[in-house]
Amino acid sequence: MATTTTNAPALRRKHLRKRLRTLGFLSPWLVGFTVFFGYPLIATIYFSFMHYNQIKAPTFVGLRNWRYVLEQMPLFGPALWNTLWLVVVMVALRVVFGLGIGLLVTKIKSGVGFFRTAFYLPYLAPPVAATVAFVFLLNPGTGPVNEILGKIGIAAPNWFNDPAWAKPSLVMLSLWGIGDLMVIFMAALLDVPKEQYEAAELDGAGAFTRFRYVTWPSITPIVMFAVVTGVVQTMQYYTQALVAGKLASGVSIGPGSVIQPGYPDHSTLTVPQLVYSLGFQNFNTGAACVLSLVLFAIAMAVTTLLMRRRAGLLSADD
Structure with missing residues (x-):
């Protein structure tokens, strides 16, 4: 003891x-x-209850900023809808296209290095430069894409100048830079044990059956990673939509110019653009903080839903 x-x-x-x-x-x-993370989050919550124009000292206004954003702000609904639309459509198509191209490249017998480089190179382009090039290609008046479509008798859309086509055009831009997901999925696909494929072939399994029962169970954690990171990134979608809208509108972007995002007809307006416009162009820091917290809450809710096993991306044994 x-x-x-x-x-x-x-x-x-x-x-x-x-x-x-x-x-x-x-x-x-x-x-x-x-x-x-911790300090900015606490500061954002604090300023969401304040009237603060970044010049005078903040003053407490209670829930006035929240009521203004949720009930009175006319652009909040379109911005939230555009952001959620991009999250659903863009993330889903990027995962499907990235997986499809990864499967294609892993099945090629010769010239793998060339195709891998060709698909990956667009991802290395800076976002602004890639957007400028894409808007030029899809220019309804002088763009080569519409000229080619016109020569073969197809009515070409107005792309970034048409509210109905602006968001699909942004999705096409994101698919053009699919190289990051392609590389991730290629690594996952090449890591699937070949013995399982051989055993499935001996059992008479076809290509779809092998993918369903051999490939998919092995890559589901990577699919989960791609979906979650894609949701988080798309919730912060800002640069490409802003640059594409301004270039398509024909307004010059230069020092001292005030950029009003969302062209055409607020179809490319996202919540991060609205946060920047409120906080740094209109100096309404309180409303900008409210929007940031709403976006954060939605991102956390969607991510939590995806991370739960009942989301269906991961089996119970993973």
């Missing part, structure tokens, strides 16, 4: 050293989390 009492302080010191060592290893992440 005396020995146990004597060793107790030593054990406590040992556990304390282990905790301090663990805390030391975690400290870079803890500092980054606090500075770049």
Whole structure:
């Protein structure tokens, strides 16, 4: 009993050293989390209840900013609809196209390096440069795409100048830069054990059956990763929609110019664009913070739903 009492302080010191060592290893992440996530989130919640124009000191206004955004702001509905539309359509098509191209490249017998490079190169283009090139290609008056469609007798749409085609055009732009997902899916596909394919072929399984019962169970964690990261990125969709809308409208972008996003007819307006417009063009920081919190809540809800096993992307055994 005396020995146990004597060793107790030593054990406590040992556990304390282990905790301090663990805390030391975690400290870079803890500092980054606090500075770049915790503090901004708390500040955003604080300013959402304040009237603050970034010049005068903030004053408490209660739920006035929330009521303004949720009940009175006319552009909140279109911006939220456009953002959710892009999340559903863009993320789904990017995953399907990325997986399809990954399957195609892994099945090619010769020239794999060329096709892999050709599909990956567009992803390396800067977002602004890629958007400028894409708007030029789809220009309804002088773009080569419409000229080719006209020569073969197809009525060409107005693409970024048509509210009905603006968001599909942005989806086409995102599919053009599908190289990131292609590489991720290629790595997952090449990691599937070949013995399972051979066993399935011996059992007489066709191509679809092999994909359904061999390939898909092996790559479902990667599909989950692609969907979740795609949702988070698309919830922050800003640059491509803003640049495409301004170029299609014909308004020059230069120093001192005030950019009103959403052309044409608010069809490309997203919530991040509205946050920037409110906070840094109209100096309505409180309303901008409310929009940021709404977007954060939606992103968290969608991500939580996808991460749950009942979402269907992961089997119960994973």
